[in-house]
Amino acid sequence: MSATDRPFADRAAVERGTTAERTPTAKRDTYTPETLLAVAVRVFNERGYDGTSMEHLSKAAxxxxxSIYxxxxxxxxxxxxAVSRALDGLFAALEEPQAQHGRAIERVEHVTRRTVEVLMAELPYVTLLLRVRGNTQTERWALERRREFDQRVSDLLKAAAADGDLRADMDIxxxxxxLxxxxxxxxxxYRPHPDGVDREQLADTVVRLAFDGLRTG
Incomplete structure (x- = not known):
């Protein structure tokens, strides 16, 4: 018996089944690498990278x-x-004109402010970056990049101390x-919220707290 010869209730069931089969396909068609990445970062932060399986990602997405593959x-x-997105934002701050020119103290203050701004703008991605432990090749690469970023900021602090703009009794x-x-x-x-802490105010506060105590005067 063909589908058209079946009773109405049976045909309706077939049609419902056909619709159910089409729905995942339609969802796959609208999924993008960017939206998939956002879901993955959320799950990684909730469960930990090691505790996340492809099954977890599949269910969350x-x-x-x-379809993920x-x-x-x-x-x-x-x-x-995900960690590249966070690292790209941090290293981009080091390449901005305000981080490249001027007295070292002004450059390091700019980098500090921009680091806070990147953290707030890319909060889930920076959170994940800070939680990697070095158990995989990607994690070890991310940790090395983080150390490189920290070293470049440390070099700016050393230059500011050499200029006499930081306290001499401070261990860099x-x-x-x-810092x-x-x-x-x-x-x-920190959580983004319309009634929460203003981003610019938070960045300025971090810079003041850090460098009012570090400056010579």
Whole structure:
């Protein structure tokens, strides 16, 4: 018996089944690498990268694992894209004119402010970057890039001290760690909200707290 010869109730069931089969396909068609990345970052931050499987990502995205593999080779590629987004924002701040020219103290203050702004703008991605532990090749690469960024900021602090703009009784390496410790702690409590902390105000406050105590005068 063909579908058209079946009773109405049976034909309706067939039609519902056909619709159900089409829905995931339509969803896959509208999914993009960017939206998939956003879902992956959320799950990585919630479960931890090691605790996340492709099945977890599939359920969170509402698409099949094969659909995910259509966009990326696996979860490590998603991790690489996510931490690259955070790192690109941080390193871009080092290349801005205000970070390249002028007295070292002014340059490092600019980089500090921009680091806070990048953290707030890319909060989920920076949060993930700060949580990598070096268990995979991508994580080790990310940690190395983070150390490179920290070293460049430390070099700016050393230059500012050599210029006489920072206190002579300060250990530069310790100051660098404390500076980034304060900035990185923002991921634990800062949440974007219309009635929340103003981004510019927060960045200015971090700079004042750090450098009012570090400057010579």
């Amino acid at each position: 509402g698409i099949s694992k094969s 259509h966009h990326v080779s696996g979860k490590e590629e998603l991790l690489r894209r 390496r310790l100051a660098t760690r404390l 980034f410790g304060m900035i990185n702690s923002l991921v634990e409590w």
